[in-house]
Amino acid sequence: MAQRIWLIVCVILLIPIRTLGQEMPLKVGVVGLSHSHVHWILSDLDRKDIDVVGIVEPNKDLAQRYAQQYGYSMSIVYNTIKEMIAATHPEAVTAFGSIYEHLHVVEVCAPEGVHVMVEKPLAVSVEHAKKMKMLARKHNIHLLTNYETTWYPTNHKAYELLKENYIGTTRKIIVRDGHKGPKKIGVNKEFLDWLTDPIQNGGGAITDFGCYGANLTTWLMEGEKPSTVTAVTLQQQPENNPKVDDDATIILTYNDNVKVIIQASWNWPIGRKDMEIYGVNGVIYVDNKHDMRIHISKGYDGFTAETFNLEERTPPFNDPFALLKAVVRNEVALKPNDLTALENNMIVVEILEAAIKSAKLGKTVKLSAID
Incomplete structure (x- = not known):
């Protein structure tokens, strides 16, 4: 009996130890x-x-x-x-x-x-x-x-190559995001109702897909704000998106002579999330989540080419919920310029608001002039 009691006590004592290990x-x-x-x-x-x-x-x-x-x-x-x-x-x-x-x-x-x-x-x-x-x-x-796009290994590889000056000084970034449109791709009614509402969504494609380019660009530019924002919007599907734009082109200029073109649309025939980064010596083509190409200039129109097919990133940097847990548990400290960070995304909202204002007024807006 004494041995049995002692065994039970040992098991009870072990439970917290095992729990602490998990x-x-x-x-x-x-x-x-x-x-x-x-x-x-x-x-x-x-x-x-x-x-x-x-x-x-x-x-x-x-x-x-x-x-x-x-x-x-x-x-x-x-x-x-x-x-x-x-x-x-x-x-x-x-x-x-x-x-x-x-x-x-x-x-x-x-x-x-x-x-x-x-x-x-x-x-x-x-x-x-x-x-x-x-x-x-x-x-x-x-x-x-x-x-x-935060979880695309190709975007992170492109960022690393830029920091290594692999294609020389950055001159132009083009980001394209979108699909055929919410109604055409068959999103659920509950989503469609607010996605095409200018109050609940803040805009149409300019908000829904313009934010990707603003987020990536702010990251690539190390948190620098653009000096000017110019935008043009269209409504190519008025029957499906009567209250909002469904196509937007946003042009950002930076003080260090960099131009960014963000093409956000609900009118692409094929869904896309891709990016091109042009330096003085070459270009990085981020084709999708896993595939990217690099062309390094040779002569007038020649180039050497490299192609990459990248694996998923390692945890917790491959998944939003894994990163959320790591940040809350103080296992990862976000930098202000990180794609998910608050400081980066404050700038994103400033860019989007300036773009909406520019499209409405038909003129370029200085970012510092936002009320």
């Missing part, structure tokens, strides 16, 4: 289900590093539809962020509602000490972005912005 998953709340990027996390609910403890979605039809698709219980679905936080105590939330709602998410979560990651872009306006930054700083929370 890293606990990050408790995450999902705020909103209308953004189709939410499938990114719902399709991976069995992962070990993230534990989705609650979902906020007042549209119960939508919540039930995804519950059937992904197998989560409706018992973890709440009507408000406050209810979800009180019941589940998440360490962080990921926002998958409209861009306009991002401010409200931070207003509720920041005072509770809950970290926030929003889908791109950070905010619909500079006014909203400044309020979000103030709240994040006041309550000492992390505020991240997620872009699909």
Whole structure:
């Protein structure tokens, strides 16, 4: 009997030791289900590093539809962020509602000490972005912005090559993003309703896809703001996007004689997220997530060529939720210029607001002149 009791005591004592040896998953709340990027996390609910403890979605039809698709219980679905936080105590939330709602998410979560990651872009306006930054700083929370292109190994390889002066001094960057349009590619109605609303999305393609180029360019330019912003918008599908633009060209100029052209459109015949970076000695073509080319000039129109097919980046730099966990747990410290960092994305919002203003007024806008 004494030996049995001693064995039980040893087992009990060992449990905390084993628990200490295991890293606990990050408790995450999902705020909103209308953004189709939410499938990114719902399709991976069995992962070990993230534990989705609650979902906020007042549209119960939508919540039930995804519950059937992904197998989560409706018992973890709440009507408000406050209810979800009180019941589940998440360490962080990921926002998958409209861009306009991002401010409200931070207003509720920041005072509770809950970290926030929003889908791109950070905010619909500079006014909203400044309020979000103030709240994040006041309550000492992390505020991240997620872009699909952040996880492209080709973009990071291009960044490394630029820092190595592989193609010489940068002269021009061209970023192209978009697809056939939300309605044409068949996004869900809940997403389409706010994506094509100038208030809830902040704009059309100029916001939805212009933000990618602004984010990447701010990163490549090491956090420098452009001196001027010029934009032209079109509405090529008025029957599908009656309230917003669906094609935008944004031109940025920088004081060190660099020009950036951002082509954001819901009218590409084939979906794309690609980039070209021109230096005085060559060009880097980022064709997609894994494929890129480098041409180094020889003579008038000759060149030497290199091609790359890159593997996924190593954790936690290959996935937004893995990085969120690493940042919250102080395993990774974001630099101000990082693609997900608040400082970078404040500049993104400034660029987008200036671009919208430029397109409306039909003239170039100096970034420092934004109210």
